[in-house]
Amino acid sequence: MSSNKVVLEVEDLGINFGGLRAVDNLNMTIHENELYGLIGPNGAGKTTVFNILTGVYPPTDGTIKLEGQVINGKTPHEIAQLGIARTFQNIRLFKDMTVKENVLVSLGVHADYDVVTGMFKLPKFHAQEVAMEDEAMRLLDVFELRDDCDKLARNLPYGEQRELEIVRALGARPKLLLLDEPAAGMNPQETENLMRTIDVVRKQFGISILLIEHDMKLVMGICEKITVLNYGAMLACGTPEEIQNNPQVISAYLGE
Amino acid sequence: MSGVVMFFMQIINGLNIGSIYALIALGYTMVYGIAKLINFAHGDIIMVGAYLSLVLLNTGMHWSIATLLSILGCALLGFTMEKVAYKPLRKASRISLLITAIGMSYLLQNSFQLIFSANPKPYPAFINLPSLKLGSITISSNYYTTFIVSVLLMILLTLFVKKTKMGKAMRSVAEDEGAARLMGINVDHTISLTFIIGTGLAAVAGILYSNCYTIISPTMGSLPGIKAFIAAVLGGIGSIPGAVLGGFILGMIETLVKAYISSQLADTIVFLILILMLVFKPAGILGKNVREKV
Numbered sequence: 120m121s122s123n124k125v126v127l128e129v130e131d132l133g134i135n136f137g138g139l140r141a142v143d144n145l146n147m148t149i150h151e152n153e154l155y156g157l158i159g160p161n162g163a164g165k166t167t168v169f170n171i172l173t174g175v176y177p178p179t180d181g182t183i184k185l186e187g188q189v190i191n192g193k194t195p196h197e198i199a200q201l202g203i204a205r206t207f208q209n210i211r212l213f214k215d216m217t218v219k220e221n222v223l224v225s226l227g228v229h230a231d232y233d234v235v236t237g238m239f240k241l242p243k244f245h246a247q248e249v250a251m252e253d254e255a256m257r258l259l260d261v262f263e264l265r266d267d268c269d270k271l272a273r274n275l276p277y278g279e280q281r282e283l284e285i286v287r288a289l290g291a292r293p294k295l296l297l298l299d300e301p302a303a304g305m306n307p308q309e310t311e312n313l314m315r316t317i318d319v320v321r322k323q324f325g326i327s328i329l330l331i332e333h334d335m336k337l338v339m340g341i342c343e344k345i346t347v348l349n350y351g352a353m354l355a356c357g358t359p360e361e362i363q364n365n366p367q368v369i370s371a372y373l374g375e
Numbered sequence: 376m377s378g379v380v381m382f383f384m385q386i387i388n389g390l391n392i393g394s395i396y397a398l399i400a401l402g403y404t405m406v407y408g409i410a411k412l413i414n415f416a417h418g419d420i421i422m423v424g425a426y427l428s429l430v431l432l433n434t435g436m437h438w439s440i441a442t443l444l445s446i447l448g449c450a451l452l453g454f455t456m457e458k459v460a461y462k463p464l465r466k467a468s469r470i471s472l473l474i475t476a477i478g479m480s481y482l483l484q485n486s487f488q489l490i491f492s493a494n495p496k497p498y499p500a501f502i503n504l505p506s507l508k509l510g511s512i513t514i515s516s517n518y519y520t521t522f523i524v525s526v527l528l529m530i531l532l533t534l535f536v537k538k539t540k541m542g543k544a545m546r547s548v549a550e551d552e553g554a555a556r557l558m559g560i561n562v563d564h565t566i567s568l569t570f571i572i573g574t575g576l577a578a579v580a581g582i583l584y585s586n587c588y589t590i591i592s593p594t595m596g597s598l599p600g601i602k603a604f605i606a607a608v609l610g611g612i613g614s615i616p617g618a619v620l621g622g623f624i625l626g627m628i629e630t631l632v633k634a635y636i637s638s639q640l641a642d643t644i645v646f647l648i649l650i651l652m653l654v655f656k657p658a659g660i661l662g663k664n665v666r667e668k669v
Binding site: 196226228238251291 | 538543553
């Protein structure tokens with residue numbers, strides 16, 4: 120399914136928070152169009168890895184390469200523009216903006232018109248805004264959110280807010296999409312639907328996805344490759360079958 | 376003059392000063408919304424705009440070019456002020472920012488006193504259109520021009536914030552700076568743009584104000600600045616329609632108190648409104664939630 124082209128390469132990544140080594144010596148290679156799982160018990164450092172990859176925390180050591188380009192040291196908005204978009208474990212939508220506007224914020228980064236054009240609504244402005252609105256609606260269609268496009272984001276039901284976060288991240292036109300526990304708080308039925316949609320998104324947009332998830336069954340079901348973190352260190356890495364049969368993972372994570 | 380005519384005249388006065396307050400309040404509220412900073416130097420931008428336009432008009436320049444250059448000058452000042460004084464303090468506590476803003480205000484006032492002396496100067500008003508006659512009421516041109524220009528700018532600003540990508544970026548930064556950053560929004564640019572727009576509007580307010588009162592001085596901006604701040608709090612700081620509403624309400628109250636109660640009490644009552652608002656409804660008329668602020 121996935122090609123051999125490397126999208127993200129993480130080498131010997133580590134970060135210290137004071138005396139705490141929150142992530143240690145992490146290596147990870149994500150290929151084009153791959154669905155990659157990052158799992159581990161609570162506090163293993165999964166979200167910290169996301170924060171390092173997106174530039175929120177500068178890593179203490181190691182390198183991160185996106186399509187061969189070193190990105191550590193860049194600011195979050197530069198990294199986002201280079202092609203890493205994310206969702207959040209605790210939903211962080213722009214709640215007082217409409218559903219469509221949330222998507223337009225991230226799409227707008229790619230629009231090419233200046234302040235004067237925008238201020239006086241010159242023709243170039245209209246052409247680009249119309250194109251962006253069309254694209255926003257097409258993205259909203261992926262999660263059947265088109266009919267809610269003029270609602271305020273805060274008024275969406277919880278599950279749809281989670282979906283809108285994914286749509287907003289897609290608006291940034293990522294090469295790599297980071298999903299931080301997208302199914303948190305969903306019931307099994309909703310979770311299954313979401314996972315199916317995530318797989319559709321990956322195929323339709325041809326992007327790579329790195330997924331943090333607690334639900335082992337679910338990760339095993341859809342991910343092609345998995346890295347297991349424990350106390351910030353890499354415990355194992357491999358296909359779902361390899362992970363499932365790894366005795367270290369079983370003792371540390373499954374507690375059997 | 377009959378009571379009814381007098382009342383209408385006062386309403387027109389109120390709309391005039393109210394639209395000036397609203398223009399200034401917009402800058403306060405936008406900067407607060409995005410940078411979480413009460414920029415107390417914002418009122419002094421009115422003064423800078425007035426002096427810039429005075430100097431340019433005195434060179435014999437056409438008023439339109441002088442006005443445009445004054446607006447650009449103030450926008451540049453706003454941009455520089457943010458980069459030099461506020462940006463280095465972005466991670467500092469709110470109180471440091473607030474004190475810096477007060478310092479910036481005094482810096483502007485005192486530098487202009489040094490350059491132009493503390494004495495008021497006459498301003499060559501250039502708005503000279505025919506007066507408008509409505510029955511027995513005559514409205515002079517700078518009154519209706521002030522109102523029309525302010526309302527047009529407010530409409531333009533609202534459309535800008537609602538419809539353009541920069542406007543949406545501003546709103547997203549105001550709501551969640553961190554999330555906006557991670558969606559690819561350049562927060563530094565967005566904050567700079569906010570200062571540029573806010574100070575540009577204050578320059579317009581300064582020029583309109585000078586055309587109405589025709590006397591300018593280095594401290595002319597402080598009282599309208601404080602009143603515009605009250606207007607922003609009244610409407611709900613951070614809210615753009617709130618600033619407009621607050622500006623008009625405040626201008627109207629001030630004018631009516633001056634006309635019917637006592638001109639000496641007008642400012643007292645305006646400040647009393649601020650106190651009452653902060654005690655009973657700190658979020659303001661259109662404000663959504665009470666946020667922690669200095």
